[in-house]
Amino acid sequence: MEKFDYKEFINRNIGFVTEEQQHQIQSSKIFVCGVGGMGGACVNSLARMGIEDITIADIDDFELSNINRQVFANTDTLGKSKVFSTQEQLLKLNPNINITSYEKDWPDSLDQICDKNKIIINGTDDILATLLIYRKAKMHGCTVIDAYASPLPSVYVVKPDDPRPEETLNFPTIGKSLDEITSDDIDVCVFKEIEFVMTHSSSVKYIDIEIAAEYMAGKRSRMSIAPMVIGTGNMMAYEVLFAILNKPSGADNKGYFWNPYKGKIEKPRNPLLAFFIKALVRRFLNKLLKDI
Known part of the structure; x- marks a missing residue:
């Protein structure tokens, strides 16, 4: 078996980055919370x-x-801990x-984690976990890299x-402790992100809207496909x-969407146009949920 050599391992990085920049990369400390879909692809x-x-x-x-x-995830890791399977593969x-x-x-260890790692990847799909990460990140001066629950690939920083x-x-x-947040609050959070x-x-x-409505109503899992998630x-x-x-x-704190169907970037709309579109979207979503 060939002996592992870091310099040979990263040799083809050079040109995209300098050797000095590669040293910065090597010594960086990163926290990835959630190593399933996008978190797993990222790590x-x-x-x-x-x-x-x-x-x-x-x-x-x-x-x-x-x-x-x-x-x-593969047939060898089925039923096994995501975190330890990921560690083994890394x-x-x-x-x-x-x-x-x-x-x-x-x-319970998030304060300690944030003290060490100033860049955080949010790979969770849980509202309470996400709120905790962002609140702690602000306290500890960390940057969080995230994506929307979107059928198009997206990223925001x-x-x-x-x-x-x-x-x-x-x-x-906003203004509530995690213990004060209700299941109704969480449902509204999901709705507002989709909105x-x-x-x-x-x-x-680019999706079947009826299936998406079933997800919003809690009747099925979120749709996902490999190219979008990976x-x-x-990103x-x-x-x-x-x-x-x-x-x-x-990418800023509102981010952007990548539309592979059209080969273009979609950035958040200007506030005035968004105001009118959001009203139409809200009406559409409310009607859709009533019909489920």
């Missing part, structure tokens, strides 16, 4: 990019339905990676002084690279 690229200090967290085991889009890419792993205990997504999307959770996605992108053109994860990995190297990026 896979981060490890292959040469980062050698990664903290990961996930509370779930791999299931058969994960294989269609989650890069570390060490096969680079045996020198320092990996810190958390399962259900990660929220929330720096420490930026408004939190709950403020941008006007969630009913934002439909207002600011052409996502609705593409989103890699997030690019943003990590830009953050590490302090390079400019096209």
Whole structure:
């Protein structure tokens, strides 16, 4: 077996980045919360990019339905912990990676995690977990890289002084402790994110709207397909690279959508146009949910 050599491993990175920048990449510390879909795709690229200090967290085991889009899900990892299966696979890419792993205990350790890792990838699909991450990130001066629950790949970057997504999307959770947040609040959060996605992108053109309505009504799981999920994860990995190297990026705290059907970027609309479109979207969604 050929001995692992870091310089040879990252040799083809050089040209995209300088050797000095590669040292910055190697020594960076990143937290990826949720290593299933987009989080798994992102951490896979981060490890292959040469980062050698990664903290990961996930509370779930791999299931058969994960294989269609989650890069570390396969017939060998079914029923196994996502976080430890991911750790095992990352060490096969680079045996020198320092990996810190958390399962259900990660929220209790989040202050410590944020002290160490100033770049956070939100790969969770849980509202309460997301709120906790963003609130702690602000307290500790961390940047969070995230994506919308969107049929189109997307990415946004929330720096420490930026408004939190709950403020941008006007969630009913603003000013509430996590213990005060109700299931009705969470339903409204889901609705408002979908409303934002439909207002600011052409996502609705590329899905079965009746199936999407069943997801909104809690009657089925969220739709996902490999190119969308893995593409989103890699867009997030690019943003990590830009953050590490302090390079400019096209993503701010509202982000953008990538439309592969048209080969173009879709950025949030201007506020005046968005105001009128959002009213139409809200009316459409409310009618759709009534019919379910």
